[in-house]
Amino acid sequence: MSIISGFSKFDRNQRLAYIADHSELEVSKILSFNDYCAPDENQHRVFSEMIENYIGNFPTPIGVVTNMIINDEQFIIPFVTEESSVVAAASKAAKYWAERGGFRAEVHTMTKKGQVHFNWNGDPFRMHQIFPQIQGKLLNSTHDLTDKMRQREGGITGLELIDKTNELTDYYQIDVSFKTGDAMGANFINTCLEKIATTLRNLDELNSDQNSVEIIMSILSNYTPECKVRCWVECPLEKLTGWNKDLSCNLFANKFKQSVDIANLDISRAVTHNKGIFNGIDAVLLATGNDCRATAACAHAYASKEGKYKGLTQVTITDKTFRYELEIPLALGTVGGITQIHPLVKSVMAILKFPDASKLMMIAAASGLANNFSAIASLITTGIQSGHMKMHLSNILNQLNATEQERNLTNEYFKNSTVSHSVVYDFIMQIRIIS
Ligand code: MEV
Numbered sequence: 001m002s003i004i005s006g007f008s009k010f011d012r013n014q015r016l017a018y019i020a021d022h023s024e025l026e027v028s029k030i031l032s033f034n035d036y037c038a039p040d041e042n043q044h045r046v047f048s049e050m051i052e053n054y055i056g057n058f059p060t061p062i063g064v065v066t067n068m069i070i071n072d073e074q075f076i077i078p079f080v081t082e083e084s085s086v087v088a089a090a091s092k093a094a095k096y097w098a099e100r101g102g103f104r105a106e107v108h109t110m111t112k113k114g115q116v117h118f119n120w121n122g123d124p125f126r127m128h129q130i131f132p133q134i135q136g137k138l139l140n141s142t143h144d145l146t147d148k149m150r151q152r153e154g155g156i157t158g159l160e161l162i163d164k165t166n167e168l169t170d171y172y173q174i175d176v177s178f179k180t181g182d183a184m185g186a187n188f189i190n191t192c193l194e195k196i197a198t199t200l201r202n203l204d205e206l207n208s209d210q211n212s213v214e215i216i217m218s219i220l221s222n223y224t225p226e227c228k229v230r231c232w233v234e235c236p237l238e239k240l241t242g243w244n245k246d247l248s249c250n251l252f253a254n255k256f257k258q259s260v261d262i263a264n265l266d267i268s269r270a271v272t273h274n275k276g277i278f279n280g281i282d283a284v285l286l287a288t289g290n291d292c293r294a295t296a297a298c299a300h301a302y303a304s305k306e307g308k309y310k311g312l313t314q315v316t317i318t319d320k321t322f323r324y325e326l327e328i329p330l331a332l333g334t335v336g337g338i339t340q341i342h343p344l345v346k347s348v349m350a351i352l353k354f355p356d357a358s359k360l361m362m363i364a365a366a367s368g369l370a371n372n373f374s375a376i377a378s379l380i381t382t383g384i385q386s387g388h389m390k391m392h393l394s395n396i397l398n399q400l401n402a403t404e405q406e407r408n409l410t411n412e413y414f415k416n417s418t419v420s421h422s423v424v425y426d427f428i429m430q431i432r433i434i435s
Pocket of ligand 1: 376379
Protein backbone atom coordinates (compact mmCIF):
# COMPACT_ATOMS: atom_id res chain seq x y z
CA MET A 1 0.00 0.00 0.00
CA SER A 2 1.34 3.46 -0.79
CA ILE A 3 -0.51 6.48 0.51
CA ILE A 4 -0.42 9.42 -1.87
CA SER A 5 -0.69 13.06 -0.85
CA GLY A 6 -1.26 15.94 -3.21
CA PHE A 7 -2.95 13.87 -5.95
CA SER A 8 -5.42 16.71 -6.48
CA LYS A 9 -2.51 19.03 -7.34
CA PHE A 10 -1.52 16.82 -10.29
CA ASP A 11 -2.67 17.79 -13.74
CA ARG A 12 -4.89 15.38 -15.65
CA ASN A 13 -2.01 13.63 -17.45
CA GLN A 14 -0.11 13.13 -14.21
CA ARG A 15 -3.20 11.65 -12.60
CA LEU A 16 -3.68 9.23 -15.48
CA ALA A 17 -0.01 8.24 -15.39
CA TYR A 18 -0.28 7.59 -11.65
CA ILE A 19 -3.42 5.48 -12.16
CA ALA A 20 -1.73 3.43 -14.90
CA ASP A 21 1.23 2.81 -12.57
CA HIS A 22 -0.98 1.75 -9.69
CA SER A 23 -3.77 -0.23 -11.33
CA GLU A 24 -4.47 -2.75 -14.04
CA LEU A 25 -5.42 -0.11 -16.56
CA GLU A 26 -3.30 -0.74 -19.65
CA VAL A 27 -1.27 2.27 -20.74
CA SER A 28 -2.89 2.15 -24.19
CA LYS A 29 -6.33 2.44 -22.57
CA ILE A 30 -5.38 5.65 -20.80
CA LEU A 31 -5.98 7.38 -24.08
CA SER A 32 -9.65 6.45 -23.96
CA PHE A 33 -10.05 9.04 -21.20
CA ASN A 34 -8.89 11.68 -23.70
CA ASP A 35 -11.60 10.66 -26.16
CA TYR A 36 -14.31 12.01 -23.88
CA CYS A 37 -12.77 15.27 -22.76
CA ALA A 38 -14.36 18.64 -23.41
CA PRO A 39 -13.68 20.03 -26.88
CA ASP A 40 -12.16 23.36 -25.82
CA GLU A 41 -10.19 24.95 -22.99
CA ASN A 42 -13.18 26.74 -21.45
CA GLN A 43 -15.38 23.67 -21.22
CA HIS A 44 -12.43 21.61 -20.06
CA ARG A 45 -12.01 24.04 -17.18
CA VAL A 46 -15.72 23.81 -16.31
CA PHE A 47 -15.58 20.03 -16.03
CA SER A 48 -12.20 19.83 -14.35
CA GLU A 49 -13.32 22.29 -11.69
CA MET A 50 -16.69 20.60 -11.14
CA ILE A 51 -15.14 17.77 -9.11
CA GLU A 52 -11.84 16.92 -7.46
CA ASN A 53 -9.26 14.66 -9.16
CA TYR A 54 -10.91 14.97 -12.57
CA ILE A 55 -9.63 12.59 -15.25
CA GLY A 56 -12.23 12.92 -18.03
CA ASN A 57 -15.92 12.75 -18.82
CA PHE A 58 -17.99 9.61 -18.64
CA PRO A 59 -20.38 9.52 -21.59
CA THR A 60 -23.95 8.35 -21.14
CA PRO A 61 -26.45 8.57 -23.99
CA ILE A 62 -28.89 11.44 -24.13
CA GLY A 63 -32.08 10.87 -26.13
CA VAL A 64 -35.45 12.58 -26.30
CA VAL A 65 -38.98 11.53 -25.48
CA THR A 66 -41.42 13.00 -27.97
CA ASN A 67 -45.19 13.59 -27.89
CA MET A 68 -45.30 14.38 -24.19
CA ILE A 69 -48.33 16.54 -23.42
CA ILE A 70 -48.48 17.99 -19.92
CA ASN A 71 -51.38 20.32 -19.04
CA ASP A 72 -52.07 20.78 -22.76
CA GLU A 73 -48.49 21.89 -23.50
CA GLN A 74 -46.32 19.74 -25.75
CA PHE A 75 -42.77 18.90 -24.72
CA ILE A 76 -39.74 17.18 -26.16
CA ILE A 77 -38.05 15.78 -23.07
CA PRO A 78 -34.32 15.00 -22.99
CA PHE A 79 -33.49 11.78 -21.09
CA VAL A 80 -30.00 10.77 -19.97
CA THR A 81 -29.93 7.05 -19.37
CA GLU A 82 -27.84 3.96 -19.97
CA GLU A 83 -30.85 1.60 -20.00
CA SER A 84 -31.84 0.58 -23.53
CA SER A 85 -35.60 0.55 -23.16
CA VAL A 86 -36.21 3.67 -21.03
CA VAL A 87 -36.64 6.30 -23.78
CA ALA A 88 -38.67 3.90 -25.92
CA ALA A 89 -40.96 3.00 -23.01
CA ALA A 90 -41.59 6.63 -22.01
CA SER A 91 -42.16 7.65 -25.64
CA LYS A 92 -44.68 4.87 -26.11
CA ALA A 93 -46.67 5.95 -23.04
CA ALA A 94 -46.35 9.64 -23.96
CA LYS A 95 -47.87 8.99 -27.40
CA TYR A 96 -50.54 6.69 -25.97
CA TRP A 97 -51.67 9.36 -23.51
CA ALA A 98 -51.26 12.22 -25.99
CA GLU A 99 -54.07 10.52 -27.90
CA ARG A 100 -56.16 10.45 -24.70
CA GLY A 101 -55.76 14.01 -23.40
CA GLY A 102 -52.17 13.90 -22.18
CA PHE A 103 -50.75 14.10 -18.66
CA ARG A 104 -52.04 16.53 -16.06
CA ALA A 105 -49.87 17.77 -13.22
CA GLU A 106 -49.91 20.25 -10.37
CA VAL A 107 -47.37 21.35 -7.83
CA HIS A 108 -48.76 21.45 -4.32
CA THR A 109 -46.09 23.19 -2.34
CA MET A 110 -42.42 24.05 -2.73
CA THR A 111 -41.29 24.33 0.88
CA LYS A 112 -37.92 22.89 1.87
CA LYS A 113 -36.50 22.30 5.30
CA GLY A 114 -33.20 22.47 7.16
CA GLN A 115 -32.24 21.62 10.71
CA VAL A 116 -29.90 22.95 13.36
CA HIS A 117 -29.20 20.04 15.70
CA PHE A 118 -27.96 21.12 19.13
CA ASN A 119 -27.67 20.22 22.79
CA TRP A 120 -28.60 22.52 25.65
CA ASN A 121 -28.04 21.38 29.20
CA GLY A 122 -30.72 23.53 30.87
CA ASP A 123 -34.25 22.72 31.98
CA PRO A 124 -36.39 21.91 28.87
CA PHE A 125 -39.28 23.89 30.35
CA ARG A 126 -37.02 26.97 30.42
CA MET A 127 -36.02 26.37 26.80
CA HIS A 128 -39.68 26.49 25.78
CA GLN A 129 -40.05 29.80 27.61
CA ILE A 130 -36.93 31.32 26.08
CA PHE A 131 -37.37 30.15 22.47
CA PRO A 132 -40.20 32.54 21.47
CA GLN A 133 -38.03 35.42 22.73
CA ILE A 134 -34.98 34.44 20.66
CA GLN A 135 -36.76 33.37 17.49
CA GLY A 136 -36.69 36.90 16.06
CA LYS A 137 -32.96 37.29 16.81
CA LEU A 138 -32.18 34.03 15.02
CA LEU A 139 -34.20 35.10 12.01
CA ASN A 140 -32.76 38.62 11.94
CA SER A 141 -29.23 37.27 11.95
CA THR A 142 -29.89 35.78 8.49
CA HIS A 143 -31.35 38.94 6.95
CA ASP A 144 -28.40 39.90 4.76
CA LEU A 145 -28.16 36.31 3.52
CA THR A 146 -31.85 36.09 2.64
CA ASP A 147 -32.15 39.59 1.20
CA LYS A 148 -32.11 38.60 -2.50
CA MET A 149 -34.29 35.53 -1.93
CA ARG A 150 -36.87 37.64 -0.05
CA GLN A 151 -37.05 40.04 -3.01
CA ARG A 152 -38.15 36.99 -5.03
CA GLU A 153 -40.75 36.07 -2.37
CA GLY A 154 -38.55 33.34 -0.95
CA GLY A 155 -36.34 33.02 2.08
CA ILE A 156 -37.08 31.63 5.54
CA THR A 157 -40.79 30.97 6.08
CA GLY A 158 -40.75 29.32 9.50
CA LEU A 159 -38.56 28.49 12.45
CA GLU A 160 -39.66 25.92 14.97
CA LEU A 161 -38.16 24.40 18.09
CA ILE A 162 -38.40 20.61 18.29
CA ASP A 163 -37.76 19.19 21.73
CA LYS A 164 -36.12 15.76 21.47
CA THR A 165 -34.91 15.59 25.07
CA ASN A 166 -37.15 12.61 25.73
CA GLU A 167 -35.30 10.64 23.09
CA LEU A 168 -31.76 11.96 23.59
CA THR A 169 -30.59 13.87 26.66
CA ASP A 170 -30.39 17.67 26.12
CA TYR A 171 -31.02 17.31 22.37
CA TYR A 172 -33.12 19.82 20.37
CA GLN A 173 -33.63 20.76 16.78
CA ILE A 174 -34.51 24.02 15.14
CA ASP A 175 -36.51 23.17 12.04
CA VAL A 176 -36.24 25.95 9.50
CA SER A 177 -38.58 26.14 6.49
CA PHE A 178 -37.42 27.75 3.26
CA LYS A 179 -38.77 28.88 -0.07
CA THR A 180 -35.93 28.93 -2.58
CA GLY A 181 -37.72 29.94 -5.79
CA ASP A 182 -36.29 28.24 -8.85
CA ALA A 183 -33.11 27.14 -7.09
CA MET A 184 -32.80 23.74 -5.42
CA GLY A 185 -31.24 25.94 -2.78
CA ALA A 186 -28.96 23.53 -0.91
CA ASN A 187 -26.10 26.02 -0.49
CA PHE A 188 -28.45 28.86 0.44
CA ILE A 189 -30.20 26.72 3.05
CA ASN A 190 -26.97 25.43 4.56
CA THR A 191 -25.45 28.91 4.76
CA CYS A 192 -28.54 30.24 6.56
CA LEU A 193 -28.55 27.29 8.96
CA GLU A 194 -24.90 27.77 9.88
CA LYS A 195 -25.60 31.44 10.55
CA ILE A 196 -28.54 30.54 12.81
CA ALA A 197 -26.33 28.03 14.62
CA THR A 198 -23.61 30.62 15.25
CA THR A 199 -26.18 33.10 16.56
CA LEU A 200 -27.70 30.44 18.81
CA ARG A 201 -24.33 29.50 20.27
CA ASN A 202 -23.64 33.10 21.21
CA LEU A 203 -27.01 34.15 22.65
CA ASP A 204 -26.80 35.35 26.27
CA GLU A 205 -30.27 33.90 26.91
CA LEU A 206 -28.96 30.35 26.47
CA ASN A 207 -25.30 30.62 27.35
CA SER A 208 -24.21 31.32 30.92
CA ASP A 209 -21.90 29.85 33.55
CA GLN A 210 -24.41 27.04 34.15
CA ASN A 211 -25.87 26.33 30.69
CA SER A 212 -24.57 26.39 27.16
CA VAL A 213 -25.52 25.50 23.63
CA GLU A 214 -23.45 22.87 21.86
CA ILE A 215 -24.07 22.81 18.13
CA ILE A 216 -24.00 19.27 16.75
CA MET A 217 -24.60 20.06 13.08
CA SER A 218 -26.54 22.28 10.70
CA ILE A 219 -27.75 20.84 7.42
CA LEU A 220 -30.68 20.88 5.02
CA SER A 221 -33.02 17.91 5.05
CA ASN A 222 -33.44 16.07 1.78
CA TYR A 223 -36.77 14.83 3.08
CA THR A 224 -39.08 17.37 1.42
CA PRO A 225 -42.67 16.10 1.72
CA GLU A 226 -43.77 19.74 1.46
CA CYS A 227 -42.22 20.09 -1.99
CA LYS A 228 -44.60 17.87 -3.84
CA VAL A 229 -46.01 17.28 -7.29
CA ARG A 230 -49.04 15.28 -8.37
CA CYS A 231 -49.34 13.95 -11.89
CA TRP A 232 -52.05 11.83 -13.45
CA VAL A 233 -53.57 10.45 -16.62
CA GLU A 234 -57.25 9.80 -17.02
CA CYS A 235 -59.57 8.56 -19.73
CA PRO A 236 -62.94 6.88 -20.23
CA LEU A 237 -62.59 3.14 -19.67
CA GLU A 238 -63.59 2.33 -23.22
CA LYS A 239 -60.64 4.38 -24.54
CA LEU A 240 -58.17 2.11 -22.80
CA THR A 241 -57.56 0.23 -26.03
CA GLY A 242 -54.57 -0.36 -28.17
CA TRP A 243 -51.82 -1.41 -25.81
CA ASN A 244 -52.61 -5.03 -26.37
CA LYS A 245 -55.27 -6.33 -28.70
CA ASP A 246 -55.90 -9.48 -26.65
CA LEU A 247 -57.20 -7.66 -23.56
CA SER A 248 -60.53 -5.88 -23.30
CA CYS A 249 -60.46 -2.37 -21.81
CA ASN A 250 -62.00 -3.60 -18.56
CA LEU A 251 -59.62 -6.50 -18.18
CA PHE A 252 -56.64 -4.24 -18.95
CA ALA A 253 -57.84 -1.70 -16.36
CA ASN A 254 -58.46 -4.35 -13.70
CA LYS A 255 -55.16 -6.16 -14.23
CA PHE A 256 -53.43 -2.78 -14.20
CA LYS A 257 -55.10 -1.90 -10.92
CA GLN A 258 -54.19 -5.21 -9.36
CA SER A 259 -50.54 -4.82 -10.31
CA VAL A 260 -50.49 -1.38 -8.64
CA ASP A 261 -52.30 -2.75 -5.59
CA ILE A 262 -49.64 -5.46 -5.34
CA ALA A 263 -46.97 -2.74 -5.21
CA ASN A 264 -48.89 -1.21 -2.32
CA LEU A 265 -48.94 -4.39 -0.28
CA ASP A 266 -45.64 -6.08 -1.08
CA ILE A 267 -42.24 -4.44 -0.56
CA SER A 268 -40.44 -6.68 -3.07
CA ARG A 269 -42.74 -5.52 -5.83
CA ALA A 270 -42.99 -1.92 -4.52
CA VAL A 271 -39.25 -1.29 -4.88
CA THR A 272 -39.22 -2.47 -8.50
CA HIS A 273 -42.41 -0.55 -9.25
CA ASN A 274 -40.86 2.64 -7.88
CA LYS A 275 -37.59 1.95 -9.66
CA GLY A 276 -39.59 2.02 -12.90
CA ILE A 277 -40.85 5.50 -11.96
CA PHE A 278 -37.28 6.59 -11.34
CA ASN A 279 -36.25 5.36 -14.79
CA GLY A 280 -37.96 8.47 -16.15
CA ILE A 281 -37.37 10.85 -13.26
CA ASP A 282 -33.63 10.22 -12.98
CA ALA A 283 -33.21 10.49 -16.74
CA VAL A 284 -34.71 14.02 -16.63
CA LEU A 285 -32.82 14.95 -13.49
CA LEU A 286 -29.49 13.92 -14.98
CA ALA A 287 -30.24 15.82 -18.19
CA THR A 288 -31.15 18.97 -16.26
CA GLY A 289 -28.22 18.83 -13.82
CA ASN A 290 -30.37 18.04 -10.78
CA ASP A 291 -29.37 15.87 -7.83
CA CYS A 292 -31.02 12.49 -8.30
CA ARG A 293 -29.50 11.04 -5.11
CA ALA A 294 -31.40 13.57 -3.00
CA THR A 295 -34.71 13.03 -4.77
CA ALA A 296 -34.40 9.23 -4.66
CA ALA A 297 -33.60 9.24 -0.92
CA CYS A 298 -36.58 11.52 -0.33
CA ALA A 299 -39.06 9.64 -2.49
CA HIS A 300 -38.21 6.27 -0.94
CA ALA A 301 -38.68 7.72 2.54
CA TYR A 302 -41.98 9.23 1.33
CA ALA A 303 -43.00 5.82 0.02
CA SER A 304 -42.68 4.61 3.63
CA LYS A 305 -44.55 7.49 5.25
CA GLU A 306 -47.34 5.20 6.47
CA GLY A 307 -44.83 2.97 8.26
CA LYS A 308 -44.62 0.54 5.36
CA TYR A 309 -42.80 0.91 2.03
CA LYS A 310 -45.36 1.22 -0.81
CA GLY A 311 -45.65 2.02 -4.49
CA LEU A 312 -45.88 5.75 -5.23
CA THR A 313 -48.85 5.48 -7.60
CA GLN A 314 -52.58 4.84 -7.25
CA VAL A 315 -55.22 3.64 -9.70
CA THR A 316 -58.86 4.61 -9.43
CA ILE A 317 -61.44 2.90 -11.57
CA THR A 318 -64.94 4.29 -11.34
CA ASP A 319 -67.97 3.36 -13.44
CA LYS A 320 -66.65 4.88 -16.59
CA THR A 321 -63.18 6.25 -15.88
CA PHE A 322 -59.64 5.00 -15.44
CA ARG A 323 -57.30 7.33 -13.56
CA TYR A 324 -53.64 6.70 -12.75
CA GLU A 325 -51.81 9.02 -10.41
CA LEU A 326 -48.34 9.61 -9.03
CA GLU A 327 -47.68 11.80 -6.00
CA ILE A 328 -44.04 12.45 -5.28
CA PRO A 329 -41.86 15.00 -3.48
CA LEU A 330 -39.27 16.43 -5.90
CA ALA A 331 -37.05 19.33 -4.82
CA LEU A 332 -35.63 20.53 -8.12
CA GLY A 333 -33.86 23.59 -9.45
CA THR A 334 -33.61 25.34 -12.78
CA VAL A 335 -31.09 27.92 -11.60
CA GLY A 336 -27.94 27.51 -9.54
CA GLY A 337 -25.91 24.32 -9.11
CA ILE A 338 -24.49 23.18 -12.44
CA THR A 339 -27.56 24.31 -14.39
CA GLN A 340 -25.85 27.47 -15.63
CA ILE A 341 -22.42 26.00 -16.27
CA HIS A 342 -22.86 22.56 -17.80
CA PRO A 343 -22.85 23.09 -21.58
CA LEU A 344 -25.46 20.42 -22.28
CA VAL A 345 -27.76 21.31 -19.38
CA LYS A 346 -28.11 24.76 -20.94
CA SER A 347 -29.24 23.16 -24.21
CA VAL A 348 -31.53 20.72 -22.40
CA MET A 349 -33.25 23.65 -20.67
CA ALA A 350 -33.74 25.28 -24.06
CA ILE A 351 -35.29 22.07 -25.44
CA LEU A 352 -37.66 22.12 -22.44
CA LYS A 353 -38.44 25.80 -23.22
CA PHE A 354 -36.75 27.06 -20.04
CA PRO A 355 -39.13 25.72 -17.37
CA ASP A 356 -39.19 27.19 -13.89
CA ALA A 357 -38.64 24.79 -10.99
CA SER A 358 -42.32 24.04 -10.58
CA LYS A 359 -42.75 23.18 -14.27
CA LEU A 360 -39.65 21.00 -14.16
CA MET A 361 -41.19 19.11 -11.21
CA MET A 362 -44.22 18.40 -13.41
CA ILE A 363 -42.07 17.35 -16.38
CA ALA A 364 -40.04 14.95 -14.22
CA ALA A 365 -43.15 13.50 -12.58
CA ALA A 366 -44.87 12.98 -15.96
CA SER A 367 -41.74 11.27 -17.27
CA GLY A 368 -41.70 8.96 -14.25
CA LEU A 369 -45.38 8.15 -14.63
CA ALA A 370 -44.93 7.53 -18.36
CA ASN A 371 -42.12 5.03 -17.77
CA ASN A 372 -44.06 3.33 -15.01
CA PHE A 373 -47.27 3.15 -17.07
CA SER A 374 -45.39 1.57 -19.96
CA ALA A 375 -43.73 -0.97 -17.68
CA ILE A 376 -46.98 -2.04 -16.02
CA ALA A 377 -48.89 -2.12 -19.31
CA SER A 378 -46.23 -4.42 -20.78
CA LEU A 379 -45.92 -6.55 -17.65
CA ILE A 380 -49.63 -7.36 -17.58
CA THR A 381 -49.82 -8.09 -21.31
CA THR A 382 -46.81 -9.27 -23.33
CA GLY A 383 -44.35 -9.36 -20.42
CA ILE A 384 -41.39 -7.02 -20.27
CA GLN A 385 -38.69 -9.12 -21.87
CA SER A 386 -39.75 -9.05 -25.52
CA GLY A 387 -39.52 -5.26 -25.76
CA HIS A 388 -36.66 -5.00 -23.31
CA MET A 389 -34.43 -7.56 -24.97
CA LYS A 390 -35.18 -6.28 -28.49
CA MET A 391 -33.80 -2.92 -27.33
CA HIS A 392 -30.89 -4.68 -25.66
CA LEU A 393 -30.03 -6.70 -28.78
CA SER A 394 -27.76 -3.98 -30.17
CA ASN A 395 -25.85 -3.89 -26.85
CA ILE A 396 -25.21 -7.61 -27.17
CA LEU A 397 -24.12 -7.18 -30.81
CA ASN A 398 -21.75 -4.40 -29.78
CA GLN A 399 -20.30 -6.60 -27.05
CA LEU A 400 -19.66 -9.30 -29.65
CA ASN A 401 -18.15 -6.78 -32.10
CA ALA A 402 -20.63 -7.92 -34.74
CA THR A 403 -20.02 -6.88 -38.34
CA GLU A 404 -22.63 -5.07 -40.41
CA GLN A 405 -23.59 -8.32 -42.13
CA GLU A 406 -23.87 -10.20 -38.81
CA ARG A 407 -26.07 -7.39 -37.44
CA ASN A 408 -28.42 -7.53 -40.39
CA LEU A 409 -28.77 -11.32 -40.18
CA THR A 410 -29.28 -11.22 -36.40
CA ASN A 411 -31.82 -8.39 -36.48
CA GLU A 412 -33.79 -10.20 -39.16
CA TYR A 413 -33.73 -13.51 -37.30
CA PHE A 414 -34.74 -12.05 -33.92
CA LYS A 415 -37.72 -10.15 -35.33
CA ASN A 416 -39.70 -13.26 -34.52
CA SER A 417 -37.65 -15.01 -31.79
CA THR A 418 -36.93 -14.32 -28.17
CA VAL A 419 -33.68 -12.52 -27.53
CA SER A 420 -31.31 -13.74 -24.83
CA HIS A 421 -27.58 -13.21 -24.49
CA SER A 422 -26.73 -16.88 -24.95
CA VAL A 423 -29.03 -17.41 -27.94
CA VAL A 424 -27.62 -14.34 -29.70
CA TYR A 425 -24.09 -15.49 -28.89
CA ASP A 426 -24.74 -18.94 -30.36
CA PHE A 427 -26.37 -17.40 -33.43
CA ILE A 428 -23.37 -15.16 -34.14
CA MET A 429 -20.93 -18.03 -33.57
CA GLN A 430 -22.88 -20.14 -36.08
CA ILE A 431 -22.61 -17.37 -38.67
CA ARG A 432 -18.88 -17.09 -38.02
CA ILE A 433 -18.32 -20.82 -38.37
CA ILE A 434 -20.26 -20.99 -41.64
CA SER A 435 -18.56 -17.99 -43.26
C1 MEV B 1 -36.89 -1.91 -15.53
O1 MEV B 1 -35.93 -0.92 -15.64
C2 MEV B 1 -38.10 -1.37 -14.81
C3 MEV B 1 -39.19 -2.37 -14.52
O2 MEV B 1 -38.68 -3.48 -13.79
C4 MEV B 1 -40.23 -1.64 -13.71
C5 MEV B 1 -41.36 -2.50 -13.20
O3 MEV B 1 -41.16 -3.71 -13.03
O4 MEV B 1 -42.43 -1.93 -12.94
C6 MEV B 1 -39.77 -2.93 -15.80
